[in-house]
Amino acid sequence: MIADTHGSVSALSRAIHALSVKKVTELIHLGDFFDSVYYKNIDEVLSVLQKYNVRAVKGNNDYQVEKMIENGFFGKLPDRNGSCLVFLKKTPIVYQKGNTCFSHSMPYDSIRSFYEPIDTGTTERALEIFQNTPYHTLFCGHSHNPVCFRYNSGEVVREPIHPGRPINLSGDERYIFIVGSAENGECGFYDMSESSYERITFDGTI
Numbered sequence: 001m002i003a004d005t006h007g008s009v010s011a012l013s014r015a016i017h018a019l020s021v022k023k024v025t026e027l028i029h030l031g032d033f034f035d036s037v038y039y040k041n042i043d044e045v046l047s048v049l050q051k052y053n054v055r056a057v058k059g060n061n062d063y064q065v066e067k068m069i070e071n072g073f074f075g076k077l078p079d080r081n082g083s084c085l086v087f088l089k090k091t092p093i094v095y096q097k098g099n100t101c102f103s104h105s106m107p108y109d110s111i112r113s114f115y116e117p118i119d120t121g122t123t124e125r126a127l128e129i130f131q132n133t134p135y136h137t138l139f140c141g142h143s144h145n146p147v148c149f150r151y152n153s154g155e156v157v158r159e160p161i162h163p164g165r166p167i168n169l170s171g172d173e174r175y176i177f178i179v180g181s182a183e184n185g186e187c188g189f190y191d192m193s194e195s196s197y198e199r200i201t202f203d204g205t206i
Helices: 009-020 042-051 060-070 083-090 124-132
Strands: 094-097 100-103 137-140 147-152 155-160 174-178 186-191 196-201
Touching (some): 009 186, 042 083, 124 147, 124 174
Parallel strands (some): 137 174
Antiparallel strands (some): 147 174, 186 196
């Protein structure tokens, strides 16, 4: 999982490189691959996403860029051939795979999903999501701070995620993982066969 690259081709490429050593079978971007302020290179960002077959969900910045293109904000540049708008129109708000869900923030198919962070320093919002969704595991971005919410017997615990120390997922518990921002050198690896999640940090340039 990659999240919150905010128009940075470098952060996106570095995250892909960091995950490549894991021999991943699917790359998922959890939103805000574009940025509504730093938008000059959206064609280049799209090229990297397509080159590596990155599956994406829509973040609040992506939604704003979509509306900016629709409203003619860019004129003819930088979206020269309309490919970015086509990509954004096809990008879902949530992606579900079995009992696992991927979203930018809240796992609902509405604009609310873009803007309301799950992590507010407490467990109340996470508890609401656990009580109102069927997912065993949710992966999201938006908050930029890697955090795990663990749900068991009606109680939620908020805990940090330590890099390089995989968390083994139990069938008796449910989880929300906030992956962290690739701009800050963070990404995450979900091993479905081993049912584990690992926070990955990276630095350097490609």
